[in-house]
Amino acid sequence: MTAATTSPAGTSTELRGGLGQVLLATLASTIAFWAWMSISPLQKTYATEMGLDEGQISLMLATPVLVGALGRIVVGAMTDRFGGRKMFTIVLLLSAPAVLLVALAGSIRSFPLLMLAGFYLGVAGTIFAAGVPFSGAWFPPERRGFATGVFGMGMIGTAVSAMFTPRLAQDIGYLPTHLLIAGALVVMAVLVWFFMRESPQWQPNHEKLVPKVIGALKLAVTWEMAFLYGIVFGGFVAFSTFLPKYLTTIYPDDVDALGAGMRTALFAAAAVVARPIGGVLADRFGPKVISLVSLGGIVSLAYIVGQQPAEGIVTGVTFILMAAAMGLGMGAVFAWIGPSTPKEKVGAVSGVVAAAGGLGGYFPPLVMGATYDASTNSYHLGLWLLVLVGAFALVVAGMLRDVGRKGA
Template sequence: MSESSTKTNGTDGAQLKGQLGQVLLATVASTFGFWAWMLIAPMQKTYADELGLDEGQISLMLATPVLVGALGRIVVGALTDRFGGRKMFAAVLLISAPAVLLVALAGEIKSFPLLVVSGFYLGVAGTIFAVGIPFSSAWYEPKRRGFANGVFGMGMIGTAVSAFFTPRLAESIGYLPTHFVVAGSLVLMAVIVWFFLRDSPAWEPSRQPLIPKVTGALKLRITWEMAFLYGIVFGGFVAFSTFLPKYLTTIYPDDVDAVGAGTRTAMFAVAAVVARPIGGALSDRVGPKVISLISLAGIVSLAYIVGQQPPEGILTGATFIAMAAAMGLGMGAVFAWIGPSTPKDKVGAVTGVVAAAGGLGGYFPPLVMGATYNAETNSYALGLWLLVIVGAVALVVAGMLRDARPGSDS
């Protein structure tokens, strides 16, 4: 057991006083980061109409922020081990603000190349997740880290905030002012984080250089196992959060407009957000393997139903919400699995790699959906069948993995 692990286990409740408040503040910070990260998706129909984009261009526009947000998590997770959550939260929020303004400029001058470039930059906001997991883990004893990471994971409610509020703000106050509001919120949140967030007394900075630290994480078996599972559960969530407005307005053009699609996407995100801490807490009790299996079984069966393209209505809405909840349970389970299975000095690096895998899992589906869209039948069935197949493989893999013992530590 490492020195930092010993300190973590030896930190008493008095030293960890205020732990929930700190994790909740980190969750709020993450919410704003996710809002910025998913800023383009709710406006995709506006960009498509005004810039005359085809299916491939729309898919590229939606996928680019996801790619950068995914790969950047590897670096940000390792840097969090070195500099701590307070500094990294503030840095990510401040660096993301200009990206929001660049997106606004791209839309204002109707430049697709600039929109892709600004979307690339906007991906920085998505790396905020890799800051919060090691930050939250350090505030709680090992047996409650599933709960802590589940609470922090609720920051992905920012996807719902973005889907619900972005198109409405654009309609009410205008396109440019909407982006000014988001950019200003990021800066304000960075200031709040700097003055009120503090790293856990159980946390110790890692002085190991970045590349060896990431390489060390890649040598751990748990990193690859959890990266694969998280690529399905979180990747599916990101993919649907990004592509769902496009999917709904394409498949149900007479029933769903841009605002309605945003509302449905927000409900999808909320269901996943609510389920995530439940998945973490249940994993602390019964083990993350059981919860992961339930999650993956739900994703596979519900993706099959969506692939049948039922009429827009209660069944469709309930199916998407149930799928989101299944994904949320899985997200909570995966990070509850990482906690007791990873050396404490590598939590940030492993978190970064696994979180990156989740983001990459969300990068490819929009591209695949665009490439496999059948215009003659107005169907994305082939892309959804691929999700069913990959989810079934993940279900088998998860069944073969060794469970983490609730409350154990490395």
């Protein structure tokens, strides 16, 4: 009996049902991401009703991202100790009041309260750090790129928010829209509590939080993957957050708020589809080569965006391809973590790396707002900075050691 449970066949039997568990985690992540990104699609409404300038808009958009980033360090480490089921439930339940606070701030047109609400709303973005170790534990090491890639599709919540939040606000009203999002979070928390279960391979790690995080920070792989993820996921978060603002500013005669929401939804969907593909390809060919392809694509496409081509097919295709390149990179980076990290530290390392990705999405909107040139209606400088940072990341990735490939 013991031999059976330690053999590959026994492990496969033990992990039966893993895909269903990962899909449930993906659905929960989708709802949380919808809440996390619920301010961005309505940024033009807030700006108009509250009289916000460029700096205030950028800060409003970036605040939930910052908290969601830093909070992932704690949530990732706590998932190692308490498990995904408990952490998913806690994050979902804590996020619902944050959405209601956003609704109150918008209703009374209070920018300070909206900033406070956005800070609290960042809790929803921490769910990613719970899902990576939870999902990875349900699959053998050679298929964890696939597992984390599928879970990463929960980013579609960004597209859901971009597409439906402004439409719902228009059709049923601002307050009912936020009540709906908060209700979805609570319902999802109930589903998680009753139907999610931990992998038989998962074992709680009772090491205290601070030593756990310090231990993760002592690993070279943590810093390497944090830097790369800060580019690929940070770029995705930054564009998902700032794209409606960018499109309505650069192309005011061609793109309205609903059109910008649709374009942002397509951007997010392209990254979501590409993410599991990146994980699968990383399992097959190694994460290094997929990361190089991803970063090369980001650099090239960011250069094209920086030229501010006329609104139309070129801009649409360019943003979609950029999102796909980012998605490939996200899948590859997390496929890189599992085989390179001690099993008991995967949650802590994932939390730190995920936090770096969130931080990577925090600064670009602030930079874009600070470098906006009103005289030429241009974000050239901010986009050039993305090109330069992406090129540097490409060099760094090329210098890192790859991990073994499936079947190698």
